[in-house]
Amino acid sequence: MQRKAYATPKNYLDFIHTFIHLYKQKKEDLSKQAERLNAGIIRIDEASVLIQEMDKKLEIQRKELG
Known part of the structure; x- marks a missing residue:
């Protein structure tokens, strides 16, 4: 036999x-x-901008060296 469970207003609150x-x-x-x-x-966005700037500087330095 199963026990009945009652839901009282306090239980609900x-x-x-x-x-x-x-x-x-x-x-x-x-x-x-x-x-x-x-x-x-x-x-990540800030790092991406820095990497782009460094790539530009690297290209300039490569052109200067060779």
């Missing part, structure tokens, strides 16, 4: 509060991850 807490926590975690990824993308 506890569930809602727990859900909201987990939602906020997950949203904060995802926000932090997005910030880290955006910072990484910015660093």
